[in-house]
Amino acid sequence: MSGLRSFVARRLLLGGVQTVAVVLLVFALTEALPGDAAVALAGDQPDPARVAAIREAMELDRPAWERLADWAAGLLHGDLGTSLVSGRPVRQYLADGFGPTLLLASLTVALLVPVGFGLGVLAARHAGRPVDRLISSVTLAVYAVPEFALGVLLVTVFALRLGWLPPTALGYGTDLLAHPAALVLPVLVLLSRPVCSLARLVRAGMIDALASPYVAHARRYGVSGLRIRYTHALPNALAPAAQQLARTVDWLLCGVVVVEALYVIPGLGTVLLGAVAERDVPVVQGLAVVFGVLTVVLNLGADLVAHRLTPRAGVAA
Amino acid sequence: MHDVSTDRPSSFPELRRRGFLAATGVGALALAGCGGPGTDDGAGKDDGSPTKGGRLRAAFAGGGASETLDPHLANLFADVARAKALFDKLADYGADLSAVPRLADRWEPNKALDRWQVTLRKAVFHDGSPVTAKDVLYSYRRIADPKQAFRAKASLEPIDLDASRATGARSLEFVLKRPTAEFPNVLAAFGAYIVPEGATEFDEKPVGSGPFRFVSFTPGRSAVFRRHDAYWEGAPHLDEIEFVVANEESARVNALLGGQVEYAHELNPTTARAHEDKGRIEIVRLRGSAMQAFCMKTDRPPFDDPRVRQAFFLIADRRELVDGALSGAGEVGNDLFGKGYEYYADGLPQREQDLGRARSLLKRAGAEDLKVTLDTSAVAAGFTEAAGIFRDQAKKAGVTVDVRMGSKDSYWSDILDNGALCCYRSGAMPIEAHISQRLLTDSTTNATKWRHKDFDALYQQAQSTRDKAERAAVYERMQRRLYAEGGFLVWGFADWIIGTARNVKGVDAKAPANTLDWARFDTVWLA
Numbered sequence: 001m002s003g004l005r006s007f008v009a010r011r012l013l014l015g016g017v018q019t020v021a022v023v024l025l026v027f028a029l030t031e032a033l034p035g036d037a038a039v040a041l042a043g044d045q046p047d048p049a050r051v052a053a054i055r056e057a058m059e060l061d062r063p064a065w066e067r068l069a070d071w072a073a074g075l076l077h078g079d080l081g082t083s084l085v086s087g088r089p090v091r092q093y094l095a096d097g098f099g100p101t102l103l104l105a106s107l108t109v110a111l112l113v114p115v116g117f118g119l120g121v122l123a124a125r126h127a128g129r130p131v132d133r134l135i136s137s138v139t140l141a142v143y144a145v146p147e148f149a150l151g152v153l154l155v156t157v158f159a160l161r162l163g164w165l166p167p168t169a170l171g172y173g174t175d176l177l178a179h180p181a182a183l184v185l186p187v188l189v190l191l192s193r194p195v196c197s198l199a200r201l202v203r204a205g206m207i208d209a210l211a212s213p214y215v216a217h218a219r220r221y222g223v224s225g226l227r228i229r230y231t232h233a234l235p236n237a238l239a240p241a242a243q244q245l246a247r248t249v250d251w252l253l254c255g256v257v258v259v260e261a262l263y264v265i266p267g268l269g270t271v272l273l274g275a276v277a278e279r280d281v282p283v284v285q286g287l288a289v290v291f292g293v294l295t296v297v298l299n300l301g302a303d304l305v306a307h308r309l310t311p312r313a314g315v316a317a
Numbered sequence: 318m319h320d321v322s323t324d325r326p327s328s329f330p331e332l333r334r335r336g337f338l339a340a341t342g343v344g345a346l347a348l349a350g351c352g353g354p355g356t357d358d359g360a361g362k363d364d365g366s367p368t369k370g371g372r373l374r375a376a377f378a379g380g381g382a383s384e385t386l387d388p389h390l391a392n393l394f395a396d397v398a399r400a401k402a403l404f405d406k407l408a409d410y411g412a413d414l415s416a417v418p419r420l421a422d423r424w425e426p427n428k429a430l431d432r433w434q435v436t437l438r439k440a441v442f443h444d445g446s447p448v449t450a451k452d453v454l455y456s457y458r459r460i461a462d463p464k465q466a467f468r469a470k471a472s473l474e475p476i477d478l479d480a481s482r483a484t485g486a487r488s489l490e491f492v493l494k495r496p497t498a499e500f501p502n503v504l505a506a507f508g509a510y511i512v513p514e515g516a517t518e519f520d521e522k523p524v525g526s527g528p529f530r531f532v533s534f535t536p537g538r539s540a541v542f543r544r545h546d547a548y549w550e551g552a553p554h555l556d557e558i559e560f561v562v563a564n565e566e567s568a569r570v571n572a573l574l575g576g577q578v579e580y581a582h583e584l585n586p587t588t589a590r591a592h593e594d595k596g597r598i599e600i601v602r603l604r605g606s607a608m609q610a611f612c613m614k615t616d617r618p619p620f621d622d623p624r625v626r627q628a629f630f631l632i633a634d635r636r637e638l639v640d641g642a643l644s645g646a647g648e649v650g651n652d653l654f655g656k657g658y659e660y661y662a663d664g665l666p667q668r669e670q671d672l673g674r675a676r677s678l679l680k681r682a683g684a685e686d687l688k689v690t691l692d693t694s695a696v697a698a699g700f701t702e703a704a705g706i707f708r709d710q711a712k713k714a715g716v717t718v719d720v721r722m723g724s725k726d727s728y729w730s731d732i733l734d735n736g737a738l739c740c741y742r743s744g745a746m747p748i749e750a751h752i753s754q755r756l757l758t759d760s761t762t763n764a765t766k767w768r769h770k771d772f773d774a775l776y777q778q779a780q781s782t783r784d785k786a787e788r789a790a791v792y793e794r795m796q797r798r799l800y801a802e803g804g805f806l807v808w809g810f811a812d813w814i815i816g817t818a819r820n821v822k823g824v825d826a827k828a829p830a831n832t833l834d835w836a837r838f839d840t841v842w843l844a
Binding site: 033034035039040041042043044045046047048049050051053054057083085086088093096097152155159160163166167168170171173174261262263264266270271273274275277278279280283 | 374376380381382383384385392463464465466468470471535536537538539559561562563564565567568571572574575577578724725726727729730731733742743744761762
């Protein structure tokens with residue numbers, strides 16, 4: 001197990017370095033964007049004196065490295081800084097946006113796993129037959145539809161035409177659980193593509209496994225089809241699926257901007273969009289740190305699962 | 318004599334109610350103060366008589382998690398709508414962009430037009446304390462604070478705030494740095510709201526004198542306000558108003574169609590067309606809300622030659638631009654700002670496309686085979702489309718227009734000093750403000766680089782002219798000059814489109830965005 005421990009330590013260290021790199025990159029990129037927060041705030045009233053005054057009030061007239069150093073120093077104390085635009089702590093921005101995004105992500109994952117695996121296994125069992133062909137073509141078709149289009153389509157049909165579900169979560173704020181109907185469409189849109197990719201991965205992995213010599217061997221020994229499928233073939237398909245799942249969660253958490261905008265869900269994606277448009281650098285940096293850490297942790301988890309399932313394959317750091 | 322109330326009501330019947338109130342003085346005020354629904358104008362529209370009660374939810378595009386209720390920071394339409402519900406200004410703009418008295422009951426200048434006596438009406442803040450001259454001075458001094466960057470600061474610049482003083486609990490004297498005939502416009506300036514003396518925090522529990530009082534606020538999501546029963550103009554019909562934020566236009570439309578909100582601000586022309594007369598929702602078009610123009614920098618080639626500017630005026634097919642870039646939701650412009658506003662020179666002939674004359678003007682200017690870069694950006698609806706359409710129109714006159722896409726977030730400051738030709742838009746403001754902010758030698762946002770001493774002198778002359786007719790004549794002279802050789806190729810005025818649920822009544826359809834009756838919820842009711 002010490003090998004595993006050093007693997008985890010190595011990965012965490014690497015993850016830390018990656019996160020710092022991401023933050024530096026984000027800082028450099030936001031600095032490189034045309035116009036700063038003062039210009040963005042001045043909008044269509046870019047009176048040079050006013051822009052200069054805003055810049056001074058925001059301390060944007062200080063050199064970039066000084067602002068970065070201040071921010072990094074605060075970070076060491078767990079202080080993510082304050083927003084340039086509103087002066088509110090960045091921590092509060094993240095806390096406010098995290099709830100809805102987390103809720104969406106966990107609901108999606110909770111449905112994604114059974115549905116994705118179920119469809120994949122079902123298709124693999126009937127490989128080449130009509131059920132498989134139906135599942136394969138539907139998942140391919142749905143995968144090809146962009147989220148935005150699918151979202152608009154679902155709203156038009158289920159909310160505006162049939163009137164079964166509310167079209168948006170507007171006005172519900174963070175209290176989404178009190179209005180579960182408002183969550184149905186966003187979760188469906190979020191599910192649509194990951195379910196397809198996951199089902200196709202599971203199907204492919206299982207078909208490969210079912211065609212492998214060891215399954216053929218097990219069959220010759222008269223092991224039941226059910227056992228072969230779930231104890232021998234499925235684990236083989238699990239490793240790539242777990243990694244795919246980690247990437248999906250990451251994608252979900254890192255702000256599903258389109259879905260949040262379309263259904264007016266005030267999550268991290270919305271916070272990010274606003275912060276970039278306003279050049280609110282501390283908020284963007286705070287989000288970058290959170291996303292960076294999440295990505296590292298989730299991928300580490302996925303690699304551990306993969307490591308556990310297919311130990312022989314070894315795990316690349 | 319400068320009590321606007323006495324000479325205005327007839328000129329804009331849509332403001333009948335306010336005109337009535339102000340003209341008949343205190344008696345009518347007391348009546349309105351009692352707040353019976355019967356005091357309202359049912360006569361103006363066939364909306365029936367107002368009913369009391371209910372909560373209206375209004376969806377706006379907003380500023381996300383950074384939003385604040387500080388009225389002096391109001392920058393976006395959502396900010397202004399919220400500020401207007403909670404706070405009052407001394408004056409505001411009528412539908413023709415002339416100043417209408419609000420907290421100021423009347424104003425009176427001295428002979429030289431550089432000292433104005435302003436009397437406040439009887440009004441109370443939400444905490445019951447009266448609105449006094451001290452609150453006004455505090456608010457204006459806060460806006461003008463040199464260490465801050467409030468938007469209205471530039472508008473208040475004519476006031477010498479150190480010399481201005483309260484002459485009584487509800488009267489004050491403003492001392493101005495120079496004669497300013499249009500001083501009431503200063504009182505109505507964007508963001509010049511009156512807050513209680515000493516107020517610095519507005520997000521926890523803001524206190525204003527507006528028609529609604531604060532209940533709750535979550536930045537970027539929702540703001541709930543309740544009726545202020547002691548409002549000086551009579552309590553609103555609604556019990557509550559909730560402002561919700563949805564930046565995506567499709568989300569606002571869907572929420573309106575799905576019954577989640579009753580009022581959706583800023584819709585696309587295509588959405589409006591799809592739902593107009595369908596019976597599901599009401600579409601309200603606020604005409605003349607946004608000037609659409611190309612802006613030529615008059616201090617550099619090729620536009621330093623007035624003949625080139627005239628040729629460009631003649632290249633534009635305005636109808637095609639309005640139809641193409643605004644999806645028809647607007648009207649054609651005549652190279653002047655403020656169509657339909659007070660002092661607009663509407664006697665000038667409508668400019669039409671004339672490619673032959675444009676070619677010959679270019680030839681005389683030695684600018685055949687002219688190549689020019691047109692800066693545009695997706696910063697406002699129709700900008701990129703307008704650029705593409707104009708490029709094709711210019712081609713027919715032998716001018717090569719190279720369209721350059723710029724960044725959305727820094728567009729306005731990028732185009733201020735750079736380039737020679739760009740897309741431009743402006744919200745509603747008085748013609749006087751348009752001139753002083755953009756067309757004087759020392760204007761801070763002079764994007765056409767229009768700098769003429771004699772033009773500046775005309776502006777000063779207008780500001781020191783006491784007689785309104787004489788002043789109008791001076792404004793007309795200035796506009797003739799701009800029409801002949803100015804830098805703004807004003808091709809259209811876009812409608813501002815609002816959607817409401819069928820049961821929402823009393824929404825004013827004549828007030829351009831930014832004026833008093835736009836996004837005004839105290840006169841709205843749910844039937």
